[in-house]
Amino acid sequence: xxxxxxxxxxxxxxxxxxxxxxxxxxxxxxxxxxxxxxxxxxxxxxxxxxxxxxxxxxxxxxxxxxxxxxxxxxxxxxxxxxxxxxxxxxxxxxxxxxxxxxxxxxxxxxxxxxxxxxxxxxxxxxxxxxxxxxxxxxxxxxxxxxxxxxxxxxxxxxxxxxxxxxxxxxxxxxxxxxxxxxxxxxxxxxxxxxxxxxxxxxxxxxxxxxxxxxxxxxxxxxxxxxxxxxxxxxxxxxxxxxxxxxxxxxxxxxxx
Amino acid sequence: xxxxxxxxxxxxxxxxxxxxxxxxxxxxxxxxxxxxxxxxxxxxxxxxxxxxxxxxxxxxxxxxxxxxxxxxxxxxxxxxxxxxxxxxxxxxxxxxxxxxxxxxxxxxxxxxxxxxxxxxxxxxxxxxxxxxxxxxxxxxxxxxxxxxxxxxxxxxxxxxxxxxxxxxxxxxxxxxxxxxxxxxxxxxxxxxxxxxxxxxxxxxxxxxxxxxxxxxxxxxxxxxxxxxxxxxxxxxxxxxxxxxxxxxxxxxxxxx
DNA sequence: AAGCGCTTGTGAAGACACGCACAAATCGCG
DNA sequence: CGCGATTTGTGCGTGTCTTCACAAGCGCTT
Ligand SMILES: NC(=O)c1ccc[n+]([C@@H]2O[C@H](COP(=O)([O-])OP(=O)(O)OC[C@H]3O[C@@H](n4cnc5c(N)ncnc54)[C@H](O)[C@@H]3O)[C@@H](O)[C@H]2O)c1
Ligand SMILES: NC(=O)c1ccc[n+]([C@@H]2O[C@H](COP(=O)([O-])OP(=O)(O)OC[C@H]3O[C@@H](n4cnc5c(N)ncnc54)[C@H](O)[C@@H]3O)[C@@H](O)[C@H]2O)c1
Numbered sequence: 001x002x003x004x005x006x007x008x009x010x011x012x013x014x015x016x017x018x019x020x021x022x023x024x025x026x027x028x029x030x031x032x033x034x035x036x037x038x039x040x041x042x043x044x045x046x047x048x049x050x051x052x053x054x055x056x057x058x059x060x061x062x063x064x065x066x067x068x069x070x071x072x073x074x075x076x077x078x079x080x081x082x083x084x085x086x087x088x089x090x091x092x093x094x095x096x097x098x099x100x101x102x103x104x105x106x107x108x109x110x111x112x113x114x115x116x117x118x119x120x121x122x123x124x125x126x127x128x129x130x131x132x133x134x135x136x137x138x139x140x141x142x143x144x145x146x147x148x149x150x151x152x153x154x155x156x157x158x159x160x161x162x163x164x165x166x167x168x169x170x171x172x173x174x175x176x177x178x179x180x181x182x183x184x185x186x187x188x189x190x191x192x193x194x195x196x197x198x199x200x201x202x203x204x205x206x207x208x209x210x211x212x213x214x215x216x217x218x219x220x221x222x223x224x225x226x227x228x229x230x231x232x233x234x235x236x237x238x239x240x241x242x243x244x245x246x247x248x249x250x251x252x253x254x255x256x
Numbered sequence: 257x258x259x260x261x262x263x264x265x266x267x268x269x270x271x272x273x274x275x276x277x278x279x280x281x282x283x284x285x286x287x288x289x290x291x292x293x294x295x296x297x298x299x300x301x302x303x304x305x306x307x308x309x310x311x312x313x314x315x316x317x318x319x320x321x322x323x324x325x326x327x328x329x330x331x332x333x334x335x336x337x338x339x340x341x342x343x344x345x346x347x348x349x350x351x352x353x354x355x356x357x358x359x360x361x362x363x364x365x366x367x368x369x370x371x372x373x374x375x376x377x378x379x380x381x382x383x384x385x386x387x388x389x390x391x392x393x394x395x396x397x398x399x400x401x402x403x404x405x406x407x408x409x410x411x412x413x414x415x416x417x418x419x420x421x422x423x424x425x426x427x428x429x430x431x432x433x434x435x436x437x438x439x440x441x442x443x444x445x446x447x448x449x450x451x452x453x454x455x456x457x458x459x460x461x462x463x464x465x466x467x468x469x470x471x472x473x474x475x476x477x478x479x480x481x482x483x484x485x486x487x488x489x490x491x492x493x494x495x496x497x498x499x500x501x502x503x504x505x506x507x508x509x510x511x512x
Numbered sequence: 513a514a515g516c517g518c519t520t521g522t523g524a525a526g527a528c529a530c531g532c533a534c535a536a537a538t539c540g541c542g
Numbered sequence: 543c544g545c546g547a548t549t550t551g552t553g554c555g556t557g558t559c560t561t562c563a564c565a566a567g568c569g570c571t572t
Contacts, residue, residue: 019482022475025559031471035450049519058452062522062561069521077520078568094471095478102470113369114466119450123467124474163477164470187480188473190466194291194375196314204476206469210370210446211379213462214358214420215287215350217444218380219278220460221419222351224443226275281529305549318531318552325551333550334538513572520567528559537550542543 106169157184357384362425413440
């Protein structure tokens with residue numbers, strides 16, 4: 001990716017030297033834009049308007065333009081954004097120009113799925129090491145990597161300069177694993193265990209909790225149900241019909 | 257749980273009849289409080305202060321109190337909140353008093369892990385049906401459920417009144433699966449495929465994207481690196497040391 | 513060279529979320 | 543019975559996020 005230089009682009013090869021400090025909400029959306037842009041690039045699009053890209057990413061177009069303006073990215077008025085240039089810019093800002101190494105701890109049900117997931121490799125990351133506490137699992141080879149004992153975690157993380165750790169152990173073990181990751185120099189943690197982690201300043205933790213997502217959905221189910229039940233008790237819920245995609249929808253440019 | 261009536265509680269057995277419409281940010285935190293409360297209940301706590309619970313859930317205590325005040329929940333000044341009562345209240349508001357049925361579509365790598373996950377059952381949900389398009393997988397039994405063909409999806413979802421669907425198929429298939437879910441009367445979707453779904457009004461979609469989470473972490477890594485590199489080039493990054501838990505930390509009441 | 517249509521970038525306003533700080537309420541104790 | 547210790551519930555200032563709406567800029571056509 002990012003082979004050709006766009007017509008109206010500035011001289012400098014890639015981007016701003018110092019990182020602007022983006023609003024957190026913007027940072028959370030950039031990866032979504034990036035994915036949509038890669039899809040567009042694969043489909044041969046060279047430029048894209050904010051309207052189009054916004055629809056593809058599922059956001060408001062004004063929001064998208066403001067997000068992009070934050071990283072100083074130049075679109076061209078009357079034309080749109082250069083797809084390849086924008087990919088470069090976003091990848092640079094997100095720090096994806098270097099492939100980052102990830103340690104995965106806990107190779108159980110979920111850990112196995114993660115270890116075999118190709119979405120790591122295709123989106124800028126490399127699983128560099130696997131760890132587990134279960135002696136039965138240690139030594140097992142998954143996807144070309146041998147599972148190591150969690151006691152080795154801090155040493156290996158330090159030696160291989162691993163900066164990101166993924167925790168897929170039971171909740172009871174998660175805090176101790178996090179401590180070991182931190183001791184090994186890891187400064188970013190993605191936690192799948194349903195518990196709160198305590199880490200020193202300077203270490204970022206993000207959490208993915210399936211049950212929480214479902215419970216949020218459950219709340220909205222509950223509210224929808226009580227709303228259609230109460231107001232006049234006469235109106236039925238609107239009949240659910242598929243086929244809601246317009247032919248000219250930007251989405252069609254995406255999943256082939 | 258929730259056996260005894262708390263001292264100062266109102267006469268009515270459980271909760272407000274009409275749902276207050278909570279701020280979305282509050283809704284997203286309630287499940288976290290709920291999890292912490294269940295931990296406290298298991299450890300024999302009968303009441304809990306906002307300070308304690310807030311720490312256990314990893315939030316500011318004022319925020320927690322405001323969240324709880326939104327759902328009209330009564331704590332007792334000078335004492336705190338009754339754990340069992342609060343669990344009931346939150347479970348009621350989240351609609352967890354009835355166990356909700358979930359359809360899981362796509363029984364591949366990730367789908368298998370999800371199908372075997374006990375966090376569904378323990379937190380208010382029941383996997384009611386599994387679906388896949390691969391003829392080899394159809395008929396396979398997982399955890400007591402037989403995988404059905406995705407062509408049956410709409411029919412089964414309607415018949416079994418399934419309101420929540422989980423998509424764990426490749427991105428290319430996700431939109432079509434979503435359409436079928438909606439046709440089957442599903443009004444809440446949890447999407448693990450890295451793509452944007454288009455659904456009619458009234459249908460809620462939440463998305464979990466591993467790569468996005470990692471890319472957000474990558475951004476912060478990048479920023480940390482450029483910050484410690486630039487300012488005076490003299491200060492080393494603070495040495496990472498574990499063991500940062502104070503003995504009196506509320507967390508200790510949790511993971512046993 | 514001028515005009516026209518299209519699209520970006522952004523000012524401003526409104527909506528939302530956060531967290532401090534304190535009054536009000538409750539309990540326990542003397 | 544009254545008082546002090548404690549903790550809730552919330553008013554309010556502050557900051558962040560979202561969205562609208564439009565001027566400014568660009569390229570194409572005439
Ligand atoms: N399975 C899912 O679909 C799913 C979904 C969402 C969240 N989760 C969460 O992810 C975590 C893992 O789930 P799972 O289903 O894979 O569980 P699992 O029991 O199958 O796997 C856990 C693995 O962690 C290992 N482990 C235990 N203690 C360890 C330690 N101290 N150090 C290193 N490894 C250790 C175990 O040996 C095991 O291999 C749990 O916290 C679960 O709640 C799972
Ligand atoms: N594996 C992971 O750890 C992981 C992590 C995050 C996200 N994801 C995402 O989750 C999804 C599934 O990942 P995976 O690793 O399990 O992939 P997978 O290929 O192992 O499984 C996909 C399953 O979906 C089935 N399928 C395909 N088309 C279908 C259709 N139209 N209807 C029903 N079923 C269909 C396939 O037969 C297969 O069993 C992907 O979108 C992936 O990007 C996976």
